[in-house]
Amino acid sequence: MAKGMVTFNEDLCKGCELCVVACPKNIVELDKSKINAKGFNPAHVVDMDECIACGNCAIMCPDSVISIEKL
Numbered sequence: 001m002a003k004g005m006v007t008f009n010e011d012l013c014k015g016c017e018l019c020v021v022a023c024p025k026n027i028v029e030l031d032k033s034k035i036n037a038k039g040f041n042p043a044h045v046v047d048m049d050e051c052i053a054c055g056n057c058a059i060m061c062p063d064s065v066i067s068i069e070k071l
């Protein structure tokens with residue numbers, strides 16, 4: 001069961017991958033199938049069931065793209 005719901009304000013993402021590196025579960029990746037309003041591949045969570053709602057990804061994001069809701 002997922003412990004959190006992670007949402008991305010995709011169009012604000014600059015594809016810096018700080019959130020990708022920060023996730024202890026390695027479930028954050030850049031979505032190569034999308035290009036956002038800024039022209040970057042936006043970050044997304046590939047397996048929400050594995051999320052432990054630690055908040056690391058949201059803390060690391062310099063542009064406040066990510067919000068976490070604990071479930």
Ligand code: SF4
Nearest residue numbers: 023051052054055057
């Ligand atoms: S809250 Fe933690 S486990 Fe969930 S996606 Fe973010 S860094 Fe990964």
Ligand code: SF4
Nearest residue numbers: 013014016017019061
């Ligand atoms: S840290 Fe923020 S800006 Fe950087 S890739 Fe992740 S969501 Fe996008």
